[in-house]
Amino acid sequence: TETQGLVIGEAKAVGLPVVAIRAFGPAEMVAHGEDGLLTDPSITAFAEAIITLLSDRDLYEAMSAKALENVNSISSAYCAEQMLAVYRELLDRGASAPRRRFSFNGRFLNNKNGSASSMFYRYADRYRLLH
CATH class of the missing domain: 3.40.50.2000 (Glycogen Phosphorylase B;)
Known part of the structure; x- marks a missing residue:
């Protein structure tokens, strides 16, 4: 493999x-x-x-x-479209969606800075700028 x-x-x-x-x-x-x-x-x-x-x-x-x-x-194009669809859905929900706390190795990740989830926020901000 x-x-x-x-x-x-x-x-x-x-x-x-x-x-x-x-x-x-x-x-x-x-x-x-x-x-x-x-x-x-x-x-x-x-x-x-x-x-x-x-x-x-x-x-x-x-x-x-x-x-x-x-x-x-x-295909990479199909997989990228599927991932974009997920991001679009999340962005469309915006602030109205309930905030969830995600756990990674026992640590809760729910802020916009200093955690693994901050990567999502950076990409979400870039996406908003492009669309």
Whole structure:
């Protein structure tokens, strides 16, 4: 596996079904049985999935077509749009939304300065300036 997850998108973009271990990341990017196969984290399970895919031409071709169809749902542009939609929703709520306290390693983060949440406020301010 790779830490950035680019290889899954690259494979799907050229119509290659993906075989990956069912873990955070690949499990969100591969539709099991549709555009690839997700396996348990064992060499045997991984090898069996590869053999299954390579020994069944119809399955391979169906998953190949689905990979091309589904690749846009994991593109950087699509993910950026989804993230912007979340930010827009939060900004639209503005001051009318109840303030929540977020905990990180036991510390509450709910102020606009000196905490991890200050990063959100900086980006929110930049967003307001741009839109």
